[in-house]
Amino acid sequence: MGHTKSRDPPLWENQHPTRSSLWQFLQIINKKYGKDLNSYQGLYDWSIDSFPEFWEEVWAFTGVRAVPLASKEDVKLQNGQASEKKPFRHVVARDAPMFPRPKFFDGCTLNFADNLLYPRDAPDADSPALISVTESTKKTISWKALRDKVLQLVLAMKAHGVKPCDRVAGFLGNHADTVVAMLATTYLGAIWTAVSPDTGVAAVLDRLVQIEPVMLFADNGVEYNGKIHPSTAKTREIVEALKELKAVVIFQTVPGEIDTTGFKVARGQAWTHEGFLQSTPPYSDSPDLQGSLRTMFLPEHPVYILYSSGTTGKPKCIVHSAAGTLIQHKKEHVLQCDIRPGDRLLYYTTTSWMMWHWLVSGLASGATIVLYDGSPFKPHGDLTMPKLIEELKITQFGTSAKYLSILEQNQAQPLKAGIDLSSLRAIYSTGSPLAPSTFRYVYDAFPKTINLGSITGGTDIISLFGAPSPISPVYEGEIQVKGLGMAICAFDPSGSKVQDGEPGDLVCLKPFPSQPVGFWPQKSIALPPVSGADSSILKLPQYDAAKYESSYFETFPGVWHHGDFVRFDPVTGGMVMLGRSDGILKPAGVRFGSAEIYNVLLKHFATDVEDSLCIGQRRESDTDERVVLFLKMLEGKQCTPDLKARISSAIRSDLSARHVPAIIDECPEIPITTNGKKVEVAVKQILCGMNVKTSASVANSECLDWYRAWAQKHEPVSLS
Structure with missing residues (x-):
C-alpha cells in the first residue's frame, strides 16, 4: 500500500486499508477513468495530472450540496434538500494559472452553513x-x-x-x-x-x-x-x-x-x-x-477572514471562500483522515487558529465535533485529554506539537495509567514540526494502532499541504503524504526544483480551491456579469490584486511560495518540516532549518531545557552568518558550560559540525505569537540590527527587550 523503507521500518501501517473511504474513492477513479491505481502515490499523481477531474470527483464523493446558478426562485433549497440534477459546474480550466486566482465550480451556488447543518450523510436528528x-x-x-x-x-x-x-x-x-x-x-x-x-x-x-x-x-x-x-x-x-x-x-x-x-x-x-x-x-x-x-451564494463568496501572524506589523486580513474552504475540508476529513458519520472529532484549539475552522467543518461530514475550552492540563494534569478521549469515545484527536512534546517531557503514560483509548483511531499534530522522538513517544504512550498524522498547511490556505493518509505508513519524523490535489514540491533560491532528499522552499505549482480570494479591506463591491440571476446574492468584493501577488507569487513568479523550508524523503515520499523559510539558517552557505536543532534538544535534553530559539545572525559588518541558540531552562536547571558543550556535541553527532551554533546562551523567555508559535523573524531582525516595531500579535512582546539588550551587548568588534 505504500513505500518500503528498509533502513527504518514504519512506526505504523493500517492493517485494513481497503476499509477506508480513501480506498473506496480510489476504486471509483479506477473504474470511471480506466486506471489501475493501487497506492496513495498513484492516486496523488492522478490528482495532480487530472486536477479538474479530481476536484469534480471529490465534490461528488463527499456530498457537497449546491444548485445551479439560475433565477432567484431556482436557488432556494427546500427542507435542506437539493433536487437531483446533472452536473452543472465548470470545475476549473486545466491550464488555469495560480494568479490571478481562477474560479472553481463556476455555474453553481451554495450555502456554506447549510452544508454543515444538513450534510448528505447526517446522523439521526436527535444524535x-x-x-x-x-x-x-x-x-x-x-x-x-x-x-x-x-x-x-x-x-x-x-x-x-x-x-x-x-x-x-x-x-x-x-x-x-x-x-x-x-x-x-x-x-x-x-x-x-x-x-x-x-x-x-x-x-x-x-x-x-x-x-x-x-x-x-x-x-x-x-x-x-x-x-x-x-x-x-x-x-x-x-x-x-x-x-x-x-x-x-x-x-x-x-x-x-x-x-x-x-x-x-x-x-x-x-x-x-x-x-x-x-x-x-x-x-x-x-x-x-x-x-x-436560506439563500445561495457564488462559490467564491467570502465566508471567513483569518489573520496572518503580524509579528512585525499589522496582520493581513485573509479572506477565504465558501466553496474552497468546504471542499478542502471535506476532502481532508473524508479521504485523508477517514472521518465517518458518527465519528467524534476533538481538536484542541482556540478560535483564532485555523484549526478551529477545520474542526467545525467536521459537521459537513456527519461527525460529532467536540469543543474543548480550557487548559489541556486541568483538572487531571497530563491525563486530562486522554481521560476526555476515554469518556467521550473520541475517534480523532488533534493538538499542537508543543502539547505532545510536553507530555513527552513529563513522561506521561495514559495507557499504563489504565485509560481506555480503544476508540481512538488517529492523533493529528500541527502548529510546529513534530520531533522524531515525539513520534516514538506517542507510539509508546498511546495505542500502536493509531494513525499519527503530523500535518502542515496554514492560515493562508485554511487547509493542508502535508496530510495524513489511512493507506500509507507512518515514518518517524515525517508527514505521511502530500495532500491530494496539492501540487507541492521544493525549490532552491533560483526557482528550480530540488531533488528529493535536498532541502528547499515549499511551493505549489497548480491552482487549488482554497487559495484565498483576497485581503480585506476590499477595493469595492462589484456585481459580476451573470444573466438571469438575483443581483442581491451575487455581489462579490473586489480585492487588491497587487497585494495578493506580492504576498504569494513575488518570490517565484506564477508559483505559490508558502514560506516553509522542507525536505521530501526520496525513499518514503514523506515530508520533513525544517522550519520557516524566513528563519532559514545559512552559516558558511549551508542551508538548514531551526527545527533540526529543536529536535536534537528535545531528543537529548528534554529534562534540562524547557524551550529554545535558534536564530541566524548576520549584521552589515559580518562576512558570514552565525547561528545563535537561546535556551530557556526548566525550573531548577542551569545553563552551564558543560551543558553547552554536551549540546554542541549532540548537534555535531546527530547533524554535522556545520550545524553547531556559534553561541549558546540562556534567555528568560521565548517570544510567541498569540497562537503559541515561536517568533523567530522578529528576533532575527533584532539580532541583525534592524529597527523592529513589534505588533501586539506577540503575546509576550515585553521579552523582546531582553533580545535587544543582548544584541547590543554582542555588537560586532570594529577592526578600524
Missing part, C-alpha cells in the same frame, strides 16, 4: 452534533437543536440588519455558542472572523479595526487553569474602537451577572444573548420559515 466541554462542565447539543439555534439566531441577526458580505466578529472561546454564531453568520452570507478572548485588546484591534464588523459576539469571561477570568472590561475597550457596530451580544459563558451598561456601541446597543433573541419575532421551526431564510 449529538456538538459536545461542548470546559474544565468543569459538559454540554451536548443534538443536530436538531443545533439547527434550531442557528436559524433562531439568523432571524435575529437579519432583523438587526446583517447583510451578505457584512463582517461579524467573535471575541469568543471554543464553545457551542461560538459555532452557532459562526453558522448563523455564514448562513446569511456575512463573513465570520474570531479572536480568542485571551488575546490582548491591542492585538484584537489590530485585526478588527481593519475589517469594520457590524456585529460583535463576546463572552462574559472564560474558565482557564481552574480560575474564572472576566472579559467584559476588555470587550468594552474593543467596542469603543469599532465604528460600524450595530449590536454587541454577550454570552453568559461563565457564572455571573452580565452588565450591558457602559458599552459605547456606535450604531446600536449591547445585548445579553437572551435579550437579543427576544428582541425579534419569535422563531418557528416550520419548513416555510427555513426556506425563506
Whole structure:
C-alpha cells in the first residue's frame, strides 16, 4: 500500500486499508477513468495530472450540496434538500494559472452553513452534533437543536440588519455558542472572523479595526487553569474602537451577572444573548420559515477572514471562500483522515487558529465535533485529554506539537495509567514540526494502532499541504503524504526544483480551491456579469490584486511560495518540516532549518531545557552568518558550560559540525505569537540590527527587550 523503507521500518501501517473511504474513492477513479491505481502515490499523481477531474470527483464523493446558478426562485433549497440534477459546474480550466486566482465550480451556488447543518450523510436528528466541554462542565447539543439555534439566531441577526458580505466578529472561546454564531453568520452570507478572548485588546484591534464588523459576539469571561477570568472590561475597550457596530451580544459563558451598561456601541446597543433573541419575532421551526431564510451564494463568496501572524506589523486580513474552504475540508476529513458519520472529532484549539475552522467543518461530514475550552492540563494534569478521549469515545484527536512534546517531557503514560483509548483511531499534530522522538513517544504512550498524522498547511490556505493518509505508513519524523490535489514540491533560491532528499522552499505549482480570494479591506463591491440571476446574492468584493501577488507569487513568479523550508524523503515520499523559510539558517552557505536543532534538544535534553530559539545572525559588518541558540531552562536547571558543550556535541553527532551554533546562551523567555508559535523573524531582525516595531500579535512582546539588550551587548568588534 505504500513505500518500503528498509533502513527504518514504519512506526505504523493500517492493517485494513481497503476499509477506508480513501480506498473506496480510489476504486471509483479506477473504474470511471480506466486506471489501475493501487497506492496513495498513484492516486496523488492522478490528482495532480487530472486536477479538474479530481476536484469534480471529490465534490461528488463527499456530498457537497449546491444548485445551479439560475433565477432567484431556482436557488432556494427546500427542507435542506437539493433536487437531483446533472452536473452543472465548470470545475476549473486545466491550464488555469495560480494568479490571478481562477474560479472553481463556476455555474453553481451554495450555502456554506447549510452544508454543515444538513450534510448528505447526517446522523439521526436527535444524535449529538456538538459536545461542548470546559474544565468543569459538559454540554451536548443534538443536530436538531443545533439547527434550531442557528436559524433562531439568523432571524435575529437579519432583523438587526446583517447583510451578505457584512463582517461579524467573535471575541469568543471554543464553545457551542461560538459555532452557532459562526453558522448563523455564514448562513446569511456575512463573513465570520474570531479572536480568542485571551488575546490582548491591542492585538484584537489590530485585526478588527481593519475589517469594520457590524456585529460583535463576546463572552462574559472564560474558565482557564481552574480560575474564572472576566472579559467584559476588555470587550468594552474593543467596542469603543469599532465604528460600524450595530449590536454587541454577550454570552453568559461563565457564572455571573452580565452588565450591558457602559458599552459605547456606535450604531446600536449591547445585548445579553437572551435579550437579543427576544428582541425579534419569535422563531418557528416550520419548513416555510427555513426556506425563506436560506439563500445561495457564488462559490467564491467570502465566508471567513483569518489573520496572518503580524509579528512585525499589522496582520493581513485573509479572506477565504465558501466553496474552497468546504471542499478542502471535506476532502481532508473524508479521504485523508477517514472521518465517518458518527465519528467524534476533538481538536484542541482556540478560535483564532485555523484549526478551529477545520474542526467545525467536521459537521459537513456527519461527525460529532467536540469543543474543548480550557487548559489541556486541568483538572487531571497530563491525563486530562486522554481521560476526555476515554469518556467521550473520541475517534480523532488533534493538538499542537508543543502539547505532545510536553507530555513527552513529563513522561506521561495514559495507557499504563489504565485509560481506555480503544476508540481512538488517529492523533493529528500541527502548529510546529513534530520531533522524531515525539513520534516514538506517542507510539509508546498511546495505542500502536493509531494513525499519527503530523500535518502542515496554514492560515493562508485554511487547509493542508502535508496530510495524513489511512493507506500509507507512518515514518518517524515525517508527514505521511502530500495532500491530494496539492501540487507541492521544493525549490532552491533560483526557482528550480530540488531533488528529493535536498532541502528547499515549499511551493505549489497548480491552482487549488482554497487559495484565498483576497485581503480585506476590499477595493469595492462589484456585481459580476451573470444573466438571469438575483443581483442581491451575487455581489462579490473586489480585492487588491497587487497585494495578493506580492504576498504569494513575488518570490517565484506564477508559483505559490508558502514560506516553509522542507525536505521530501526520496525513499518514503514523506515530508520533513525544517522550519520557516524566513528563519532559514545559512552559516558558511549551508542551508538548514531551526527545527533540526529543536529536535536534537528535545531528543537529548528534554529534562534540562524547557524551550529554545535558534536564530541566524548576520549584521552589515559580518562576512558570514552565525547561528545563535537561546535556551530557556526548566525550573531548577542551569545553563552551564558543560551543558553547552554536551549540546554542541549532540548537534555535531546527530547533524554535522556545520550545524553547531556559534553561541549558546540562556534567555528568560521565548517570544510567541498569540497562537503559541515561536517568533523567530522578529528576533532575527533584532539580532541583525534592524529597527523592529513589534505588533501586539506577540503575546509576550515585553521579552523582546531582553533580545535587544543582548544584541547590543554582542555588537560586532570594529577592526578600524
